Structure formats: C-alpha cells, structure tokens
Amino acid sequence: MAEPRIAGFDRQRIALPDVTLSVQMAGRGPALVLLHGYPQNGMCWSLVAPEFIASHRVIIPDLRGYGLSDAPADDARHHRYSKRRMAQDIVDLLDVLDVDQAMVLGHDRGARVAYRLALDHPARVGRLGIIEIAPTADYWANWGAELAMAAYHWTFLAQPHPLPERMIGADPQAYVDWTLQSWTKAKSLAVFPADSLASYRRQATDPARIHAMCADYRAGATTDRADDEADRAAGRKITAPLRFLYGHHGFPARSGDPAAIWRSWATSVTATACDSGHFVMEEAPEAVLESFVPFFA
Template sequence: MSSGEGLIEGFERRRLPGHGVEIDALVGGSGPPVLLLHGYPQTRMIWKRVAPALARRFTVVAPDLRGYGRSDKPEGDEAHDTYSKRTMALDQIETMRALGHDRFSVAGHDRGGRVAYRLALDHPAAVERIAVLDILPTAEMWAKANARSAMGAYHWYMLAQPRPLPERLVGADPEFYLRWTLRSWAAEGFAFDPECLEDYIRCGSAPAAVHAACEDYRAGWTRDQEADEADRGRRRIGAPLLVLWGRDYSVAKADPVKVWSEWAGEVRGQPVPGGHFQPDEAPEETARALLAFLSG
C-alpha cells in the first residue's frame, strides 16, 4: 500500500511555485537538469522506474501537472486559459527557476508532452533538449480528426464538452472510468505497477481532478489548437527533439518522425514495446532511449 504522497525512492518531495499556483514535485539526482512531465490520466508516478535511472546522470524534477496529483487544481475559466498548455508551461518555467534552473531538458508523455513542446516553442532559451512520448502536435490531431479518431480517441471529444456534462459522466464512477481507460490504452495483457495504479486512481477520482482534466481537454480544443495554428509554418522548435511511441498504439501508424519534422528542425525517433504508456510498460527501453538522447 502506498503512502498517497506519490514518492519515488531516492527523491525528495518539494512544494514549489508555479504560475499563480503551487506545484508538487519530486527532485533527485545530480548533474544537468531534466524535467519529466506525466500525462492523462496519471501522475508523476509514471516515472517510478525511469526517474531513478536518469538520476544517476541528471538532476531530475518530476512534478504533478497543475490539476493533477498533489498540485493545485484551480477552477477553469470561460476562455480556457487556466489549463492551456501555454499556462502550464509557465508553471514549469517558474518551478525550474525556483530550483535554480534557467535552462534544462524536458521529456513529456501524453499531456505532459503537449506542455513540453509548447514550453520549447514559447521559451526556446530555456530548453536544451526535448523528448515527446506518444503524441503528435495538438493541431495535427484536430486537423486529422475523422470517424476513426472519434471512436479511438473519444475522450478528446467527450472531455472537451461544456461543463458539467463530462464531469458528471466521469464523476458517476471515476474508478471504473479510470481503470477502463488505463487498461484500454495499454498493450493487451499489461498489468500496471500496483502502487502506480493506486496513485492514478486515488488522485484522478477526486472531483477537483476530474474537473481539471476536463478543463485540460477543453483547452486542447480551444487555446492549445489556436496556439499551434498560429505557430504552424511560422515558428519551429529549435532544440533537438526525440519522439518515442508505443509499438502497439495508434501514434505508430502516423509516421511520427515525419509529422514532428514539420514542427522542429532536428528530429529523431523510435518505437518502444507496448501501448500508450511507455514509462509504465517499457521503463527500461524508455530510460535507455532518454539517457542516450539527453546525454547528447
């Protein structure tokens, strides 16, 4: 049974300033700074088996994103700025500066990957290297939307609906919804680490977290898509970019290196075994790929 604090052995829990909120993070290791950002519907515990490997060579910072885990969960706003990836990127800038890091590398999975690439676009001087795990840019996802994506990624459409519809639907039985979601996005037969699964469900079931996740996806449909389209063809990520994807998940079918090459100048990529959750499903392969890339 876990403590509920979302702890990884060898890491210290810190409460740090974000952009008008407080961010709860784990900090460990020594060396050049690396920021690890989790996705939906998870917490920083996705890095349980990756962060210690990176911490042997890097100073690793693994926060819960705003709205997730133990970080603050502000109410959303009508313009959807509160949970835009631009705002969430500002959280990370302020958190890293509070730790003395003005320039760092960043790796983000799922929603954390969207925060990471927005951070690299908006704050190029802050980002040394960037890795995105199992995503395509938000604008590309919406531009390619069709009946197949509506069936396979229905949550993009459902969670972005006006409040309180998705909050009420998910909130009716959040544990069932979260277990279903996690199981259906992982490769067949995969079993999550029990401590991590418990953390995802405990944190993700709280009403404030359900609302925050919906706001995250509402921002994806509005502010995040607008920001991407404003940058498309005009601004590119200057830092070297690594894209990793699950061999058995949908991103693998989209030629992710080619797609990301439209958004960044230097792109490399590779698949790792499993479904959507590389840090959970293939931690050794993920850590190895990240170590090689982050070490330059």
C-alpha cells in the same frame, strides 16, 4: 491525500506565482524535467526516473490539476489549463529552483506542455524528448474514424461543464481503470506499479481534479489548437534537438506518419517506435531508457 514517492526521490510543494505544484526531485547534474500525462501524475515515471538520477538533477512535477498539485477552477476561455499556461508553470518552477536551462521529457499531455515550452521559451530547453503524441493541431487535422474511436476521450472530456465531470464522477475508479487498461497493448492494469495505480485512482475521486482534467482537454480543443495553428502559420519551429518515441500500438501510430509530422515542427528530429501501447514508460521502460539516456547524455 497520501503522498506517494518514487524510490530515491523527495517530494515537496513549491509555491509559484500562479499555482503551487507538488514536485519530486533527486540526483545531481544537468536538470531534467519529466512531465506526465492523462490520467496519470508524476508517479508514471517510477520505473525509469531512478535510472536518470546518476547523471541528472531530475525534477518531476505533478502538473496543475493533477496528483498533489493545486487544481484551480477553469476559466471561460480555457486559458487556465492551456499548455501555454502549464508551460509557464514549468518556467516559473525552474526560476524558483535557479535552473537556467533544462532538458525536458514529456509523455501524453506532459509532452504537449513540453513542446509548447520549447516553442514559447526556447532558451530554457536544451533537449526535448516527446513520448507518444503528435502535435495537437495535427491530431485534430488528422481526425478520422479510427483515431476518433481510439481517442474518443478528446471529444468526451472537452464537452461543456458539467457533463463529463458528472459522468466520470458516478464511478471514477471504473472510468480510470477502463482508460488505463484499454490504452495498453495487453489491455491489462498489470503493467502499472501498485503505488502508481493507487495514486491515479485516488486523484480521480476528487471532483476538483476531475474538473481539471476535463479543463485540460477543453483547452486542447480550443486554445491549444489555436496556439499551434498560429505558430505553424508564422513558421515557428522547435530549435532544441528533439527525440520522439512512440508505441506501435499507441495513438500516434494511428495518425499517419508521426515522425514526419514532428520533422515539420522541429529543425532536428530523431524518432523510434517500440512494441508498446500508450503508456510506454510502464509498458516498455527499457525502450524509454534506450532512447533517452544516450540522448540526454
């Protein structure tokens, strides 16, 4: 695979105890980790990440299974792509980089890794930014006709191997293009920078990454949901200050009152909605910067 990079960033592969991640880094100051979602990779931050490097050491990994990171095969219980396992990858990465505590901003699947990181390793997260999700257990609990039609991929990708892998593999670029454009407000691929779009398309042609992305959602339907339900039953809450941003035309807007849902999960929450579809960093980068530059400062 080619190695696309965000302007001003260097990319390197960093070996961790369980996986090797491809990581882009730039800047100095307090550490800020940016975590991408599906069907994207770290390139989704290309319109906003350069604005953070003036005040932060910005760390942008491709999550396991995505981009240029390792894509190990799933296990029978879907632990290998659980958000708990992915959050441990980020802890391991911070250890290698000698970072005791970081601010963390996540979108989509990366936001699920981010809040799991804050729950499992509270001392490692100073501030938490969440873009365009509600917690996994709440999504499943609020599943109704409108959300099911919009987020059909939750059940499709979670079907047993190899059904979704074969269907996506028959025409991976068409599937990725459909997914990307259908989740934007404008129903258009024009919002995605060319290098980023090329990287999303390219990773979807790799059978190992198609499998990893499905495994990510199989974990979401099983292990991740169970982990959320166990935390809620135990009364655990996110203690880091949490800032939540979502689009008027995205997924959380279809799940009731998403800000209220987050307030049930965290001790300190501020929330804002913006005029965007699901891919807020590329559709409305100015809204991301307005929300999170002051928050992380």
